[in-house]
Amino acid sequence: MKNKFLILTIICLGLFGLKSCTDDDNFRFQTPAEVEQLTITNSLLGEYLLSTQTFPNIAERFTWETPDFGVESNISYNLEYSVDGTFENPIVVGSTTETQLSINVEQLWNLATTELGLDNDPETFLVDDNGDPILDEAGNPIPNDSGEMFFRVVGDLGTNEADNSPSSISDVQILFVRLLSNDGGGEVALRNLFLVGDATAPGWDNNNNNPPIVRDPENQNVYTFTGKFLGDPAAFKLLEQRGAWQPQWGLSEGALASSEDLGSDPDVFNIPGGEGYYSITVDIDNATFDIQSFDESGSTTFATIGIIGSATTGDDSGWSADMDMTQSTFDPHLWYMTGLELFDGEAKFRADDDWAVNWGANTELTGFASQDGPNIPVAAGTYDVWFNDLTETYVFVRLEE
Structure with missing residues (x-):
């Protein structure tokens, strides 16, 4: 009789343990009453x-x-794209557990062509439901090469994206x-680099008529600049876009x-003296930077x-x-x-x-000029134009309208 009772007790304990394990497997997040927006x-x-x-x-x-979910846990993030801004059927562009994610030109291009239907053929235009070209205010066909793209970031509590996991969703970025x-015009996509920092004229203002440095027309990843810097000590960085802190260039472990x-x-x-x-030289291909006194x-001061x-x-x-320039x-x-x-x-x-x-000189946009040198070729557009009489160098920064 005792043996039967012992066996029954073991079976009951086993069933209780199994139920406990099942309850653990079915654990669900307790969603906070209010989740902070990303x-x-x-x-x-x-x-x-x-x-x-x-x-x-x-x-x-x-x-x-990082949004506040009200509980301590890992957060996973998705960068999502929507063709119409509704995000009813979003496309996940990338995922991360960090608080940043980059998208390159190829990714944007592929989304723009496959999802948005854009192309870079100058002979194609937007059409209406009847297949007729859509005209602008001047009566000209509108090229099918540009449009709006909608993105947002979604943060999920935890890293498994469970169905009941609370989410924090950013505002839509357009x-x-x-x-x-490919038949010309690609030059406007070339990288410019602009000075910023307390060693330079604009200080740490990223949109204060920041001077560009000269891109070598023979090697578009080499940049040079000669000019006045403050010291004792003073620092600076290089920006790719005036008015934006990203991307920026500096040093990492020298x-x-x-x-x-x-x-x-x-x-x-840092300015050494x-x-x-x-004179500074920046070589992106070789990840090198050099600065020498000049x-x-x-x-001559003109x-x-x-x-x-x-x-x-x-x-x-x-x-x-x-047309006189400003000194x-x-x-x-x-x-x-x-x-x-x-x-x-x-x-x-x-x-x-x-x-x-x-x-x-005979190179567009940037170059090394010389006394009595050839005429500089210029394409129509609106520019910020810079000239350095110490090095006889120039930069035409094309402004997009």
């Missing part, structure tokens, strides 16, 4: 220019703050993209690095420097008079013009409204 912190560009030549480049790095054709490579902001560049003139004591040529007017009348109050060897409308044509720089001292 907040995206990166700034978006006005327009994203997408080119097949720049597929590997980072188009945007989404960053956000990226306006334009696909560049090597050149970008925020896109690191997933965080790099360290600053006191206030003075220095003796400008024997250099009273005026201007831009002249058919590009200023659209015809040869532009060769008859200079930097921080560095008298640096000259600029902002928001300058130029036409298809050619241009040169010259000093004191006279041909005795003039500079030119």
Whole structure:
């Protein structure tokens, strides 16, 4: 009898243990009454220019703050895309447990072409339900190369994305993209680098007429600049877009690095000596950075420097008079013009409204000019134009309208 009772007791205990295990397996999150909304912190560009030549480049790095779920747990995040902004059938672009995620040009391009139906063929246009071209206010067909893309970030409590897991969803981010054709125009997607920091004229203001540095037209991943820097000590970084902190370039363990490579902001560049003139060289291919002192004591300080040529007017009348540039109050060897409308044509720089001292070169957008050099080719558009008389270098920064 005792044996039978013992066996029955063991069976009951086993059944109780099995029920307990089952209850553990069915554990469900206790959702907080209110979940904090996920907040995206990166700034978006006005327009994203997408080119097949720049597929590997980072188009945007989404960053956000960790939302408060009211409980301690891991959080998994999805970057989602919606073709119409409703997110009824979102496409997950990427997932992470960090608070940032990058999307490159190729990913944006593929979404824009396969989901949004855009293309970079200059001969195709938007059409209505009848297949007729849609016209703009001027009566011209609207190219089928640009549109709005909708993104959001969704954070889920835990890493398994259980059905009952609470979510925190960001506001919708709208990226306006334009696909560049392959028959010219791809040059506008080239990377520019701008100075920022307390060693430079704009200080740590990322949208204060920040000077660009010169991109080598023979090697588009090498940049140089010679000019005045503050020291004792003073620091600076390089930005790819004025008005935005990402992407930014600096140092990591002594090597050149970008925020896109690191997933965080790099360290600053430091001026090794006191206030003075220095030459810097940035080589993205080899991840190197070099800074050397520069003796400008024997250099001429000009009273005026201007831009002249058919590009200023659209015809040869532009060769008859200079458009004077503004001399930097921080560095008298640096000259600029902002928001300058130029036409298809050619241009040169010259000093004191006279041909005795003039500079030119045969490369668009950036270059190393020389006395009596060739005319600079210019494509129609609106530009910020910079000229450095110490190194006879120039940069045309095209502004997108």
